[in-house]
Amino acid sequence: MGEFELIRRFFASAACAAGGEGIALGIGDDCALLHLPAGEQLAVSTDTLVSGVHFPQDADPYRLGQRALAVSASDLAAMGATPLAFTLALTLPDARVDWLEEFALGLSSMARDCHLSLVGGDTTRGPLSLTLTVFGRVPAGRALTRAGARPGDLLCVGGSLGDGAGALPLVLGEREDSSPEAHYLLQRYWAPQPQLALGQALRGRATAALDISDGLLADCGHIAAASSVALWVEAARLPLSPALQQLFPRDFALNCALAGGDDYRLAFTLPANELPAVQAAWPDVRVVGRVEAGQGVHLLDAAGNESRPPALGYQHFGSQGD
Template identity: 70%
Template sequence: MGEFELIRHYFAAAACAQAVDGVVLGIGDDCALLQVSAGEQLAVSTDTLVAGVHFPAGAPGELLGQRALAVAVSDLAAMGATPLAFTLALTLPEVSPDWLADFTAGLERMARQCGVGLVGGDTTRGPLSLTLTVFGRVPAGQALTRAGARPGDLLCVGGALGNGAGALPFVLGERAEQPGSAALLAHYWSPAPQLQLGQALRGVATAALDISDGLLADCGHIARASGVALFVEQQRLPLSAALLACTDNDDAALQLALGGGDDYVLAFTLPAEKLDALRAMGQPVQVIGRVEAGQGVHLLDARGRAIEPRHSGYQHFGTHRD
């Protein structure tokens, strides 16, 4: 099967590649054409996932398809954007019809969940990798960014932390499945981009991002961009029952929550007076600390004393992954 036949059969014919609102021209030409309304801005983000780095080389195609798109769309949630479309650049070591059918099924499932359409991309031969570029729309001037946190703001997250990292031993086959592991695996393979929360934070949060490389590492981006200090209160971190059941002790779960990565929940800062209104809307807001004048990210114990974090998070091209 040649490149163009592969595209026509598996992707151009997919349900997620059919006409969606805001897409003037999709797959089949040199470029896609997207339309945003007057008073809106286009939010764009690109993610690359590589076999053996971001997922096991033998990952099932269906699970990989849904995870790859969810991870990319999570960046739109972090900006408060409404998803519009995405492109896919797929590098394959070989053409496997069964794997491609499974991959497309997973991709379509997540595309329906996120309300986003496939509008183009590329295919080539090589080691398995996926590059997805997502497009969203956001009212002009209302996009959430990492800059803007102010002293006196609360530091919050949109849900339980550490589930993605807690799933990793089960994903890699290092541990046998046990009570609680199914919930962790579901979070890893099918993270739910917090699109509703992101949109609710427009005009409310002062800074935001999604947690992909670990809470402390990603909070560092907000601290640097905003020129402030973030204080994380360790005892306030939300931990799921599944994570606690699958780790040796509470401290091990805390370490995964602080530096494990792959959470894809939002971390954000907001004025304290905005908290009750967000919770009244049913938004999953968990306060985990505060913003003060200064710089950097500081971890506090139950008595409010500074403690040295054991793990800082993940960095590409670093010497190791904590």
């Protein structure tokens, strides 16, 4: 099967390539054309997922299609952007029809959930990897960024933490478990739901925001650096799902929440007077700390004492915790 036949059969005709609002021209030409309403800016983010690094080499293709788009769309949520479109650059060791069919179905499923349309990309032969670029729109000057947190703000997260990291022993085959709790964690890993609506609702309310991909402590470090403030995280206030707590000891669950990554929840700073309205609309939002003058990220243990975590989060280049 040639490259163009592969694109036509599995992607140009996929449900996610049907176009939608803001898509002037999709797959089939040298470039896609996107339409932006007056007074809006284009938000763009690119993620690469590599076999053996970001997912197991024998990963289920349907689940992989879901996850690949979800982790990219989460960046749009972090900026408060409304989703528009995405492109896919797919490198394949071979063109297996059964694999491509399942991957395209999983991709289309997540695209539907995220209201994203596939508008182009590329295919080539080589070790399995996926590069996705997502596009969104946001009113000019109102995008959420990592800069802007102020002393006195609350540090909040969009829901339970640690589920993605808790799923890793199951994903890697290190633990066998068919319980409903294990199924829940696997679903959180393979099909995380980007908090797009929450991100849009935080425009004009949150002072800084990002999505949690490398672990709460590591990612909060980006807010602290960009905003020139100190973030204090309270371990006793971290929201843990019942599934995570039932399958693992509390110390392991807490470490997953603090440094495990793969949550794709939003972490954001919020003036205290904004909290009641946000929690009324989004009951899963939890306060996990505060912003103070200073620098860096600080962890308070259950007793309220400052504690040094065993690791800050995942880094591709360098040892954990550096």
